[in-house]
Amino acid sequence: MTAIIVAADSFVGPSRERFSSGRAPVVASYVILAIVLAVVVSADLIAPYDPNKQDLDAILLGPSAAHPFGTDDLGRDLVSRMIYGTRVSVLAAGQAVAIAVLIGVPLGLAAGYVGKAADLVIMRVVDAVMSFPAIVLAIGITATLGPDITTAMTAVGVVMAPTIIRLMRAQTMSVKGATFVEAARSFGARGVRRLILPHILPNVIQPVLVQIAILMGFALIAEASLSFLQLGVQPPTASWGSVLSRAYTFFDQTPMQIFIPGIAIALTVFALNIIGDDVQRRLDPKRKGR
Amino acid sequence: MSALQKGPDEAAGGERRAPLLELRQVSVRYPVGGRRRLTAVDAVDLRVHEGETLGIIGESGSGKSTIARAVLGLAPVSSGKLLWQGEDVSGFDRAQRREFVQAVQMVFQDPHSALDPRRTIAQSVREPLDVMRRGVRGSRQEVAMQALADVGLTAEIAGRYPHQLSGGQKQRANIARALVTRPRLLICDESVAALDVALQAEILNLLQDLKVNYQLTIMFISHDLSVVAHLADRMNVVYLGQVVEDATTTSMVDQPRHPYSEALLSAQPHVNLHEETNRIVLTGDIPSPLDPPPGCRFHTRCQHAIDRCATTTPELTEALPDHWAACLRTEELYGLTGRAKELI
Amino acid sequence: MRVLRVVGTSLLTAVPTLILATFIVFFMQRLIPGDPAVALAGEYATPERLAEIRADLGLDQPMLVQYWDWIRNAFTGNLGASFLSGQPVTEQILSRLPLTLLLTLFALIVAVVIGLPTGVWAAQNAESRLDRFLTTSATLGLAMPNFWLGMMLIIVFSMGLGLFPGPGGPSLQDDPAEALRGLVLPAMALGLVGGAEICRQVRSAMIENLGADYVRTHRAKALPESRIVWLHALKNSSLPFATIIGLQVSRLIGSAVVVEAVFGLPGLGSLVVDATNQRDYAVIQGVVLVAAVVVLFTNTLVDISYRLLDPRIS
Ligand SMILES: Nc1ncnc2c1ncn2[C@@H]1O[C@H](COP(=O)(O)OP(=O)(O)OP(=O)(O)O)[C@@H](O)[C@H]1O
Numbered sequence A: 001m002t003a004i005i006v007a008a009d010s011f012v013g014p015s016r017e018r019f020s021s022g023r024a025p026v027v028a029s030y031v032i033l034a035i036v037l038a039v040v041v042s043a044d045l046i047a048p049y050d051p052n053k054q055d056l057d058a059i060l061l062g063p064s065a066a067h068p069f070g071t072d073d074l075g076r077d078l079v080s081r082m083i084y085g086t087r088v089s090v091l092a093a094g095q096a097v098a099i100a101v102l103i104g105v106p107l108g109l110a111a112g113y114v115g116k117a118a119d120l121v122i123m124r125v126v127d128a129v130m131s132f133p134a135i136v137l138a139i140g141i142t143a144t145l146g147p148d149i150t151t152a153m154t155a156v157g158v159v160m161a162p163t164i165i166r167l168m169r170a171q172t173m174s175v176k177g178a179t180f181v182e183a184a185r186s187f188g189a190r191g192v193r194r195l196i197l198p199h200i201l202p203n204v205i206q207p208v209l210v211q212i213a214i215l216m217g218f219a220l221i222a223e224a225s226l227s228f229l230q231l232g233v234q235p236p237t238a239s240w241g242s243v244l245s246r247a248y249t250f251f252d253q254t255p256m257q258i259f260i261p262g263i264a265i266a267l268t269v270f271a272l273n274i275i276g277d278d279v280q281r282r283l284d285p286k287r288k289g290r
Numbered sequence B: 001m002s003a004l005q006k007g008p009d010e011a012a013g014g015e016r017r018a019p020l021l022e023l024r025q026v027s028v029r030y031p032v033g034g035r036r037r038l039t040a041v042d043a044v045d046l047r048v049h050e051g052e053t054l055g056i057i058g059e060s061g062s063g064k065s066t067i068a069r070a071v072l073g074l075a076p077v078s079s080g081k082l083l084w085q086g087e088d089v090s091g092f093d094r095a096q097r098r099e100f101v102q103a104v105q106m107v108f109q110d111p112h113s114a115l116d117p118r119r120t121i122a123q124s125v126r127e128p129l130d131v132m133r134r135g136v137r138g139s140r141q142e143v144a145m146q147a148l149a150d151v152g153l154t155a156e157i158a159g160r161y162p163h164q165l166s167g168g169q170k171q172r173a174n175i176a177r178a179l180v181t182r183p184r185l186l187i188c189d190e191s192v193a194a195l196d197v198a199l200q201a202e203i204l205n206l207l208q209d210l211k212v213n214y215q216l217t218i219m220f221i222s223h224d225l226s227v228v229a230h231l232a233d234r235m236n237v238v239y240l241g242q243v244v245e246d247a248t249t250t251s252m253v254d255q256p257r258h259p260y261s262e263a264l265l266s267a268q269p270h271v272n273l274h275e276e277t278n279r280i281v282l283t284g285d286i287p288s289p290l291d292p293p294p295g296c297r298f299h300t301r302c303q304h305a306i307d308r309c310a311t312t313t314p315e316l317t318e319a320l321p322d323h324w325a326a327c328l329r330t331e332e333l334y335g336l337t338g339r340a341k342e343l344i
Numbered sequence C: 001m002r003v004l005r006v007v008g009t010s011l012l013t014a015v016p017t018l019i020l021a022t023f024i025v026f027f028m029q030r031l032i033p034g035d036p037a038v039a040l041a042g043e044y045a046t047p048e049r050l051a052e053i054r055a056d057l058g059l060d061q062p063m064l065v066q067y068w069d070w071i072r073n074a075f076t077g078n079l080g081a082s083f084l085s086g087q088p089v090t091e092q093i094l095s096r097l098p099l100t101l102l103l104t105l106f107a108l109i110v111a112v113v114i115g116l117p118t119g120v121w122a123a124q125n126a127e128s129r130l131d132r133f134l135t136t137s138a139t140l141g142l143a144m145p146n147f148w149l150g151m152m153l154i155i156v157f158s159m160g161l162g163l164f165p166g167p168g169g170p171s172l173q174d175d176p177a178e179a180l181r182g183l184v185l186p187a188m189a190l191g192l193v194g195g196a197e198i199c200r201q202v203r204s205a206m207i208e209n210l211g212a213d214y215v216r217t218h219r220a221k222a223l224p225e226s227r228i229v230w231l232h233a234l235k236n237s238s239l240p241f242a243t244i245i246g247l248q249v250s251r252l253i254g255s256a257v258v259v260e261a262v263f264g265l266p267g268l269g270s271l272v273v274d275a276t277n278q279r280d281y282a283v284i285q286g287v288v289l290v291a292a293v294v295v296l297f298t299n300t301l302v303d304i305s306y307r308l309l310d311p312r313i314s
């Protein structure tokens, strides 16, 4: 073990033993995820108001029939802002995860499959990136490039990529020596198209899929954090983080408004983690017989 | 090199054709941590002639699989030459290389792990054709199905995944995959070891049939002497990465000329029905190839070992006509026979 | 002697990483869109002023020379000056760092106090209802953004019960006692989430250990179960535990930046947030670098303890 391995998998911890959470939370988690995705898809249909429409005669209202979550300091309807904010936050998190996967999968494969110098170089850079607290590096990159949600989530994707690189590398190294890979090489299968894509990738990608659920949760929290610091989404766009940030500014007047986005984040991330554990448990080879 | 130490072909006066495949002084060394190297195969000479079945026998870890992997280019050959029909493989151009790859196929040791768990049997079996771009795409499927039929697997099984097959079916699928390219040399690495006895016989019979139908030359690797003796025309006994005895199966079984072969044979009394042999029990484990004993590698476990065995390395010499053994004391122990006798 | 060798090997792996990390920080500054001199001086700066800045920053020099100058200065503690106030960056960071480190330390203590016993407890009763309850709660705790948890704590304990000061307390230098009191809630916000994470990780490590042979041997010898769990199994989980702590430090420092903003604490977090709003790149760069150094330093400490604890590693 080296100092650097200690920083490994900062988003998951050293080993993810199988967690059994009982049936109820698992079922609830899939329901939560389904609802969130439904809101993302149908935001335009279900939002009662334009999320950016101001009504200065109705600012900082408490819950009412017309505005179940109340209104913010500019009189915007919070239900609508939460609905559109869900779309913005989930897509932003999705963007970050996609970037992490796009960087992490090829580099992890390369490090694990090619080995030697490529492995050394890639893993050194991974160690270096991991020596930064993820949020701090993301803040640094975003602050330098200029605050903007796309920039911020790209930075988050970059700081999450090492987790996937490590995972892919470890998986690839163990599959690389498998007999079926050797068999393929024996009749001349080499390279990306004949060996890596058909044989290695399908056999190493599963844990990455589990990881995606967990990274998605991390990215949602990162979006909220960066938007809270005004580095993420810019006004007037609503996201979970920006709604929370706004609500906090006026929280001595309408303290309840900070509950709404916070609960949305917590429940979604909870659901993603439970689903990650659940998928992991289903995939565990020790559990299913040959 | 004295006349006594030449290979069987030259000794036989060169009347035979060049072997289909020949290994000359091939060594495989694996780097293992630090500057240490593990010599898995040590200066091995080996010939396979067209149409014959060559058995390779030795204990676990003796380097049998590594020899096969070296032939297929899967193990790093650190010295020595590989000759295909008398030509050095390392000098092959692309076309010749392709020809060679297609002509030499292997059935791997573990039938389960040799198949990609995420591909159907049909996909796995036709893959060599895809990789080598043999024939038109449409006909590859037919070729694959034909090969599957030849090994006794139905079209229904072809659509399944490896985990849905029995051990015997998986091994048949592996054999089918090795056959689709119409190879000339089939290397079978412990092809039946993972199966139970009844299945072993089935697969062995299948291999015999395929050998005729596909006009195969077979290199059959096993640690099970009775299996090899049953199948092979000629046998090579390996110990710690070296060939210690090389003879026709009958000669080897009737009159082994190396104490190691003798010990292996004595452990299989039903192989040799002619002689009343006492079982020779090998004591101790096979030494580590990281740190092989000096002199004769077998001396640490040989009941006939003398001081000289620990210092002098024996070479393969002709102990009987076309029967070669690497033992310093072969004459003392088994009598003066073969060419050596003729020369006197 | 062994200690020296262990420290040596650990440093040997840490130093290249540190160098690469400094590269990352350095090139981060190259990400500044457009001309950095304009970005620094503002759009209305005179050409003379721009030229002065370029020369100052060595922007007219080759990249590697710039890096070399920067790293040499950084090594001697000179991280440049804030463009806005002209105050040395190192000075600003040093005045803010103690509070952030203290906050991280408190949070770590909270996290361990919560996470360790619950994790052991869950492992001890693996697959039971208690375990399900603990792990599900831990997963929920993990899911909460800690800065949001901080807001909740403010509402309850500061605004509601008035037990602890709310946002915007005095700095550590001005009124240490009051400043420490102000750290309680943010440390809780950070530590609760960290504790949830530790709970899950300790549970995993302990389950592995409780299934090990030596535990069965101890059980066969009828050693008290509590002794087996708390003494033997926990001792054998100390290596993964060191890893967990190493991870937490990195995590907590990152989260502290955001939590400080919620509580208006004058730590590194608010420094970098202010710097961001004012485009004070030198400060941003400095804070990111210092954060990495702190993490690498803790990781190296963890690594050293790792190697000293594990007799197999020489
Ligand atoms: N990739 C490798 N790296 C290092 N050592 C290896 C490697 N492959 C094989 N070896 C070593 O080479 C020696 C010969 O191995 P090999 O697999 O050829 O033996 P074998 O005769 O086929 O044994 P078995 O009957 O168990 O299959 C063994 O000591 C083995 O540990």
Ligand SMILES: [Mg+2]
Pocket: B064, B065, B066, B109, B189, B190
């Ligand atoms: Mg083998």
